[in-house]
Amino acid sequence: MAKNILLIDGNSITFRAFYATYTSLDRFTNSDGVHTNAILGVNNMLDNLLASQDFDKILVAFDAGSKTFRTAKYDDYKAGRQKTPDELLEQLPLVKEMLEGHGIVHYELANYEADDIIGTLAREADQQGDQVLVVTGDRDLTQLATDRVTVAVTKKGVTELEEYTPAYVQEKLGVTPRQIIDLKGLMGDTSDNYPGVTKVGEKTAIKLVQQFGSVEDLYAHINDLKASKMKKHLVEDHDQAIMSKDLATIRQDAPITIGLDDINFAGPDYEQLRAFYQRMDMRQALKRMGAQGAAPATQVEYTELAAENLDAAMRLKAPVAFELEMLTDNYHTAQVEGFVVADEHHTFVSTDTSLLQDMEFALWLGDASRQLTVFDAKRNLVAGRHLGLDLHPDFDALLASYLLNPDENSNDLGQLARQHNYDALPADEDVYGKGAKLHVPDHDEFCNHMAQKGAALLALRPRLTTELADQDETQLFTDLELPLARVLGDMEYTGISLDTNILAEMGKQLTGSMSVLEQQIYADAGQEFNLNSPKQLGVVLFEDLGLPVVKKTKTGYSTSVSVLEQLRTAHPIIQKILDYRKISKIQSTYVVGLQEAVHADGKIHTRYLQTLTQTGRLSSVDPNMQNIPARGDGKQVRHAFVPSHPDWELFSADYSQIELRVLAHISGDANMQEAFKEDRDIHANTAMKIFNLTSADQVTPDMRRQAKAVNFGIVYGISDFGLAQNIGITRQQAKDFIAGYFEQYPQVHEYMERMVATAREQGYVETLLHRRRYLHDIHSRNFNLRSFAERTAMNTPIQGSAADIIKVAMVRMPAAVSAAHLQARMLLQVHDELIFEAPASEMDRLRTVVAGVMDAAVKLDVPLKVETNHGQTWFDAK
Known part of the structure; x- marks a missing residue:
């Protein structure tokens, strides 16, 4: 039976992946500073390929080195190529490690190129009737195309492929796949640096190959050509043409020590691959992995809870894991689909929330002396109160994980668990779907997923507890974030009353104001149009009224607020449009939006995101x-x-x-502290220095405004350019203001330099209560990324x-x-x-x-x- 075989040109694909994101290279690093852009690109390509069809055998071939039989034949073969960047070299062994995690064989052969390995295996597979897909970034490999061998060449990055079959090669180039080497013999190859024939380009080469069939047949009939400069070059460069064709020919008889029987593909080693993704900080890859592999199929032994076995559940011992399951984010309105309660020996799951109304069971769950582990304490507290429960969790896996690394703030327990090397729980999205496909799965699958959550919470608690202690964040967790969850939950549950009659009356007034402005705008424009259409507004302003064009977009003229602000004095219509938009936003966002957010009790019940x-x-x-x-x-x-x-x-x-x-x-x-201790106006105090004043009485409101911008701008690491833009002064003035600020508050400048040095040394900075923020770009080669990390x-x-x-x-x-x-x-x-x-x-x-x-x-x-x-x-x- 014919097999499906995938052969990948490892070097060219890795190079393509690397250069596809080369301009933003430093955005792609893991926590250890290792570049990952090529790894990510190759991984994405593999994901797409493996999702497109089933392969029985896969091999990724790599070059063994720069010296091959081709360089022995021609010293300048591939000469002149730029040195491979270090950022790419460090990723090549990691790409191979990732392939091993996928269960994919990689291979290289001394003295030969990856092309020759692929060519040899493709021929073997073709001869025994298998279907082969070759994936490469090098069009030279299209010479391998046959009825059973398709060559897919990357078009954009490494995820978009152009498939070459013999028919497609004929249509695109006008020659057969095997004649591509004849084209190369005549026209040479600047990339691989072999010469071909002088002055023979692609069009001429195609014409000659179409006429004579091959380089050899061309020279056999060279005398049939009329005298010309081209014929002269062909005669003079005969040896170059023969050599170039030889260099272009992919060997299909390379002495490889591997065969088709050695490249069987059985699928990934999910544990190995997941560990690799975690080490490389490949969050999206981890997310996509989702329910694949053995982990999500894990069955947790559980008992379905019912009225008759509540007593058994209440004999669980501490610590206990508990979770109320809801499929949507807003727990004020979401339906509770079920719950799990578990200790290290027993797990009980139920989809019958009426069981939580049992007074004895509710009191047992709400026992404040019990060690109770949850995921998202506030979510469970508020939803629990709606069900009559008064819970007292003493550990929240979500809050603990957030403190350990605020960059990783997923509110999905499965994703969070994998960040802490617990792989036996799929993400909710893989079980429940998302968007229009969101659903409660069948009873057994739902209950098992809940049981898995209980097991995950029990396993994560000791791990996270240890990590919090190691980072000196235990007190921040136990004394601040966890009790805050209860406080916030109480605030949310209480809500704040909203008088919708006041909003309705306000809405009428705003509608009237908007109507008046609308008619005034139409009068200024000399026509009616859709005022809420940026495209129509752009035509009116910049074509009909002839106002100067500030900025264009792909769809037409920009009419953004920043553009209109620049045109404020150009025409009376501009201010009216700005006023209309301001009122329209108040109307839609607040007057209408708040009325839609009111609950049945006449209150707004917002949700506070504690881990964002x-x-x-x-x-x-x-x-x-x-x-x-x-x-x-x-x-x-x-x-x-x-x-x-x-x-x-x-x-x-x-x-x-x-x-x-x-x-x-x-x-x-000292100066800033003295100002606050004496209860001075800190902005006036700063204004005195930057404007060289002797008394606070001399400070005008505008001076104070500018000084306020300097004070808060310094806090956020503002530049002289940014400050100049913010307060409408020249860049030199802004530079002088900042210099005056640091002269007034010299230790602030020392603090800023100290924090940047600290971040560079340890990779993070801390608040007064030891809350950490990691700064992965603090050593970035990219100026913008590094500067942002320094300001942070x-x-x-x-x-x-x-x-x-x-x-x-x-x-x-x-x-x-x-x-x-x-x-x-x-x-x-x-x-x-x-x-x-x-x-x-x-x-x-x-x-x-x-x-x-x-x-x-x-x-x-x-x-x-x-x-x-x-x-x-x-x-x-x-």
Whole structure:
């Protein structure tokens, strides 16, 4: 029976993969600094090929070295080629290791090229009736095409292939595959550096081969040609033509020590391949591997939980793993499909969530003295509360993994487990699908997947615990992130009330304003058009009105905000368009968007993403409450956020300039610390220096604005060019401003240099509470990547520490409020601001309690400052 055989030109494919991403080379490195772009490219090509058809036998052939029988025949063969880059040389042995993980044989033969190995095996396979696919980046191999041998040549990168059959070669070149060597004999090859015949190019070579059939037959009939310069060159270069044809001829009788019986393909060694992917930081490859191989087929012994065996489940011992399973992200609205509870000896799984209503079982699960391991504590806490459970997890695998490496923030337990060398759990996507294909699988598959999750959680806990201790992050985990999950869960579950009547009225007003602007714009344009169509707007502005074109895109004229800002004074229509867009955004994003996000209880229940950012800052989604405008027209939306009880008010407490205060502490800068200790206006203080003023009274509002931009720009490692762009000054002025800043705060400059040096030495930087951020590009050869890593090294300890401080305050807040016997409830965290609701009568006491907790969250060398306010709405409280 005919076999399917795949033969790959290892050198040419690896070279192609390397140069396909050469311009962004330093983006592709693993945590050890090893370049991986060629490895990734070859791996992607293999994935595509293996997915396209089943192969019985596979071989990847490599060159054994630069010296071959061809260089012995012709010293200059392949001479003049650039030296192979070191970044590629270091990847070649790793490509071979990856092939071994795939279960693919690789082979090389001294004195011969990869082409000759492929040619010899292709001939053997062809003769015994097998189907062969040759994959290469070198069109020379198209000479091997036969009825049973197809040669696929890379077109773009290494994933797009052009297949050459004898018919396709004839159609494309007008010759047979075997005549390609005759073409090469006549025209030579600049890439391989052999000469051919002087002045004979491809067109002439094709014409001659079509007329005479081969180089030998051409010279046998050379006298039939009319006298010409071409004939003269042919006669003079006879030996070169014969030699060039010989050099171009792929040997199909190479003395290989390997045969078709030695290249059988049985499939990957998944354990070996997965370990390789992890070492190379090939996250997408790990994700694609998903449920392939032996791991996902692992069966975990479990018992289906029912009312009659609840007693048996409650005899589990600590530590216990527990997980509520939901297929969608928003656990406020998602359906709980089932749950697992497991210890090291027993695993119970159920799709009957009514069992969680059993009082004795619920109390057993909620026993705070029990060691309870979960994945995503907040998700389980909130979903559990909707089911009547009061859980007290003391370990969260998601939070632990996030702290160990914030770059790897997958919220899928299967993917996370593989990051920590646990391979026996498939990703959810491989079990449940995604998008339109998202589904609950059959009962047995679902239950087994849940059982696998229980086993994974039990196995991961000791591993992650050890790693946290090794990185000095145990306290950050146990005292901050894990208790914060409960605090955030309580805030989300409580929610904040939204008066939709206020939003509806606001919507009417905005619609009216937009309608007026729309008519004014049409009047200025002299025509009506679709104002929300960038293409139509571009035609009106730049063709009909003749405004200067600032930027073009593939689809036409750019009408982005930045473009319109540059044209603001060019025509009255521009300001009206900007106003229209601003109002339209408020209308669609906030007025309409917030009404759609209101739950049945009349409240917004946002979700805080605790493991998203690399700095430790919280993010908010469904909806994003941190994006509600704090100034400008959009701030009016805050009128709609109200207390949930009559005679209650909203209360706001906001850290003032916390990042700059953290900078003063971390840098130890005496001048900056003195300014904060004396409660000076830090921006006016900076303005005095950069504008050479002697008194704060001389500082104008515009000077303060510019100084503020410098203060915060320095925190983020801004350049003179960036600062000039931000505040509309010349680059030299910006350079002088920055110089004046560092003259005023010299130890800040020392701090910045120290952080970059630290990052280069250890590969990461830390916050005050030892939260780490790894900086893989700190040694990059790419200037932009390296510069970004350096700026990140400077600002992460500041940003991250500020985030940690407000988290500490949030964790301590519930106990402080309870101790003061207040009814107040914390509802929202928005950057450096905390929002509460409480009876109006509690406001004075609440101010004392909240400010006290926030002031004392972390002891700095400068005082923390908290600004508070309260009112009937969030607008009034800010």
